[in-house]
Amino acid sequence: MSEKVVIIGSGPAGWTAAIYCARANLQPLVIEGSATWDANRVNGTLPLGQLNLTTEVENFPAWPFADNSAFNQLLKSALPPDRFANVAHYSEGKKVHQGKRAAYGPELMELMRQQAASFGTRIVTDDVVKVELGKHPFKLTTRDSGAFDALALIIATGARANYLGLPSEDRYKNNGVTACAVCDGALPRFRNKPLVVIGGGDSAVEEATYLTKFASQVHMVVRRNELRASKIMAQRALENPKITMKWNRTLDEVIGTEQSGVTAARLKSTIDDGTETLDVTGVFLAIGHTPNTDFLGGQLQTDPKGYIIWPKSHRTDTSIEGVFAAGDVADSYYRQAVTAAGSGCQSALDAERWLADKGHH
């Protein structure tokens, strides 16, 4: 028998879609991705999305700072023991934050997942490797869990930040290396300290500008001698006294210690053999994102970068009727947890109404 709604992806968009579908009695099935497939770890496409790869989340509404013990109590009370075990280290043990703090990304994601499960969402921990959208019901094939037929489909597989792929970059991820200034810029380790931003597009300018609120100085490392960013954004960066341009350079190595995290960044010239080491506590990558749409095999209309196109204004419909998209997989512009959750809600309402129109609900 066909599933009424299958949701692919398990970030804020996927779980919000699931909460709404479950409460609408659609018995949604979420295919959340596999935690054990190494390519997901390497690519940054593990279950629970990009928020699960970040540290404290200070901008998700209704999550103000609270005592560590309060987070501990809430998580223990809300989550079954096997899921609490995934996040216990944030609130238990000798190394935990003392006093008030924000929720950690992985804590929020476990709570979102649980909220969806509590209303009857069924969860398959596997990756979809193939979709057949040319026939209805749609057919989805997973790596290890067989195939599923779906009357409606919500794609919420998100996007991944691009990294350069340096081993040292990987070593210090979340310990000074990050790809999200809005998520991490205000953390104590970056305050009143010099930082580097790698990239010269609008994102890099935006990140650098944002970081000047906290950092003592921001070095923008640009591989050419000009910015790709739009003129107005570029001007903003060039005129900001706290931003220093490092033209014709790229990141060669992140330097640090296990205890302190990042302490410096070595840059190399893109035009000669020159290198230069800057003392910094943070390295922010802003060299673009890649939407997780490869598994679609080109069956949905996307923009040139692979982001799914929403053809109707203010709707989450895609180019195929009955297939909806939510979150970063269709949004290269806002890319925030709360906007992803918002479009997850919209996609569930759109799917519910579409199924009702077709007499399936």
Ligand code: NDP
């Ligand atoms: P872009 O693709 O526009 O820019 C990526 C930047 O990273 C470029 O400067 C590029 O250099 C550099 N880069 C890419 N790969 C490497 C590498 N391997 N080593 C060093 N540098 C590298 O991505 P963005 O995320 O900045 O922007 C994506 C889209 O979102 C754009 O359309 C942008 O306009 C939009 N956006 C708009 C904003 C706004 O208007 N407020 C804010 C943020 C994004 P090079 O130029 O040499 O290719």
